[in-house]
Amino acid sequence: MRPIISIVVPVYNKENYVSRSIMSALDQTYTEFEIIVVDDASTDSSMEKVEEFKDSRIRVLHRSQPGPGGYAARNYGIREARGSWIAFLDADDAWFPEHLAQSMRIANEFPEISLISAARMSDMDGAMKLDPFAKQFISQGPQILYLSDYLEFACKGLRAMGTNSILIKREALYRNSIFPEGRAERSGDLYTWVMLIARMKLMVWSPHVASISYRQASFVSRNSVPSMRLFHEMVSDLEPYIDECQSKALKKYVNRMVKYAWLENKKVSTNIEVSELCRSFYWDVDLIYCCKWFLISLLPFDVLVSLHKRHLSSR
Known part of the structure; x- marks a missing residue:
């Protein structure tokens, strides 16, 4: 039977975390999903950890070369997805058990909207923190946002979308490669969120807490940086739609x-x-x-x- 949701999990050298991530997906109270694990040419034992799971809903795809930011891996997962909705989960993060159930409740409540997001939690060396947008709106119920709304809040540091909280209706996708592979090494997801809401016209934010992102204050990436050119080109990329x-x-x-x-x-x-x-x-x-x-x-x-x-x- 065709799944309702396809969960795309890009994996590159996450042997210490990937089991936690996949288990959080398997522990969802909503069960009509498939998990597409995209091996981004890992060189550690990440895939051995994945193979320990014997759930038939898990599919593993392989790429021959890693792509910065996991953008190519996510795009590959989108192309192979069978579900009516597509969700993303980073291999070093996790979902709360009610995330998909709450998202599908929102989807039924707002059937005309193809883009859903939700609140996010971060864990910085054990210190738990709710994302800034959720802090302001979590007590006010679902929020309908248009592009100008999203941008206004984002300029204030209040982003209503994040990788682990977003669900996209597959039939509304304008193409199967929504992440900027080959154009950025880092922060390309911020480009993608703007592209999505500009093309889909509006989104709905759900007040449930979808995910928890684990971070270490001592970790500073020296291998990749955001692309100034990508952000500058966002304007010309979107001109036909705004x-x-x-x-x-x-x-x-x-x-x-x-x-x-x-x-x-x-x-x-x-x-x-x-x-x-x-x-x-x-x-x-x-x-x-x-x-x-x-x-x-x-x-x-x-x-x-x-x-x-x-x-x-x-x-």
């Missing part, structure tokens, strides 16, 4: 993502020029913001990082 008002909101959001990507690039390379930041900004819609960050970018990097951390902690 109006003038949405374009202005998008450019403001892109400016903040470009600044974020520039900071992350600066952390690993002292050679990145301020001129690259200036070229990537959309000055016409956000002159004060762009001028502010141009001036800040001239400061020594350690001072710049300190100011940025202080800004984030003040939210």
